[in-house]
Amino acid sequence: MDHFLYKDGALHAEDVPVAEIAAAVGTPFYVYSTATLLRHFRLFDEALAGMDHLVCFAMKAASNQAILKTLAQAGAGMDVVSGGEYARAKAAGVPGDRIVFSGVGKTHAEMRAALEGGIRQFNLESEPEMERLNEVALSLGVKAPVTVRVNPDVDAKTHAKIATGKSENKFGIPISRAKEVYAHAARLPGLDVVGIDVHIGSQLTDLEPFRLAYRKVAALTEALRADGHNIRRLDLGGGLGIPYTRSNEAPPLPLDYGTMIREELGHLGCEIEIEPGRLIAGNAGLLVSDVVYVKSGEGRDFLILDAAMNDLVRPAMYDAHHDIIPVVEPASGVEQRPYDIVGPVCETGDTFAKQRMMPPVQAGDLVAFRSAGAYGAVMASEYNTRPLIPEVLVNGHQFAVIRARPSFDEIINRDTIPEWL
Ligand code: LLP
DSSP states (O other): OOSEEEETTEEEETTEEHHHHHHHHOSSEEEEEHHHHHHHHHHHHHHTTTSOEEEEEETTSOOOHHHHHHHHHTTOEEEEOSHHHHHHHHHTTOOGGGEEEOOTTOOHHHHHHHHHHOOSEEEEOSHHHHHHHHHHHHHHTOOEEEEEEEEOOOOOOSOGGGBOOSTTSSSSEEGGGHHHHHHHHHHOTTEEEEEEEOOOBSSBOOSHHHHHHHHHHHHHHHHHHHTTOOOOEEEOOOOBOOOSSSSSOOOOOHHHHHHHHHHHHGGGOOEEEEOOOHHHHGGGEEEEEEEEEEEEETTEEEEEESOOTTTOOHHHHHOOOOOEEESBOOOTTOOOEEEEEEOSSSSTTOEEEEEEEESOOOTTOEEEESSOSSSSGGGOOOGGGOOOOOEEEEETTEEEEEEOOOOHHHHHTTSOOOTTO
16 A cells, blocks of 8 residues: 555645646656655564564665655664665664664675664674674674574575575575584674574565575574574564555565564564565655657657656666556546657666556656655666656655755766876
8 A cells, every 4th residue: 555646636645746746846756655654664563563573674775864764763773785874874863773784795894884883783694704793893892793694595486686595696604504604603702693684585475485484594593592592583684575566466465474473483582673675665656757758669659758767777677567657647448558668768778668558648748657666766877967866755745855856067076087187
């Protein structure tokens, strides 16, 4: 469920007509709904009620300061994967003890910054990384709280580019080696081993792969406890999928996910952390674009938008589907037509959809990409010197630009000319 609905014939973001935002900020832009963000966060929080838990938003999905603040004020922690994300989380007022640090390649500088600024735990992914963190912690005279990310070798049954829990993926340590690796970690005086971490992939639309992975984590918890490790926290990663089409998809709900977690892991008495990104932000955001031209090609019509692959790369990168709807509500019963929906970038890959059925559209109409709140703005680039597009946050009747469109001068002035030129 989200808060982007037609009211009085016009698409609204909560109580604000999308066309009104377009008139104020220009197109293209991203718009997010506060109510949807909070609703999705709370669904997870409530799904884990009764267990000691923390929902850490995977801020790689959407990292604007205003979004982070909205979630942090509701009690969310953050899952960060870089020094930059750590700095963003802190700048948004998230306390260090609500920040977990994931990622396969944490550097010395990132470890140091997080240890100095405060961190709930590092999710370590290899023995060399363990050694490095041990050195950094000892040099600062502190003990770093850690989990080790295990790779459970389960098939997440999702797109290959976003599956992470098979043995051939670069993530985590093989679960078969976990006992040795934990013994190694326990010998390092700069580390405090607090638990186990697992994340098997993104956009999972079935609970079974999670269940298989969590069952392995439960068995490992007991085995490690038997070896004398004080396993008291389980970080279960993110990955619960969202419906990208309104018709036929019905992925499991956070409540079902929480029930499954309780069934598989509840008896262990561990503190539970989860790291959802997409489910919190995905359906809380739209990308709004203007139709620049309708062009008749050979046997097909192209809708040429002012948004492009640099603004939303998911269709080009993962063949992802995003519903694209007109901002003016189509008359009921209107006959749909097929369009190839493309951006203006000079690559054939700059195609959002082929032969997509839509109500007839004209140049100057506004269209909205649904489910664009996660992995949208954060993956944008300035390819073709197209400025990063604005982000807008709606809250009831109010809206605010939460990232402004840079001017061409701002973009150009980021470059510097060497003295010999
Ligand atoms: N935790 C870890 C360790 C992760 O690697 C990820 C996502 C998450 C949590 C959050 O997963 P989520 O709940 O959002 O599924 N750019 C791709 C998705 C990449 C996901 C990477 N890791 C896309 O647009 O589909």
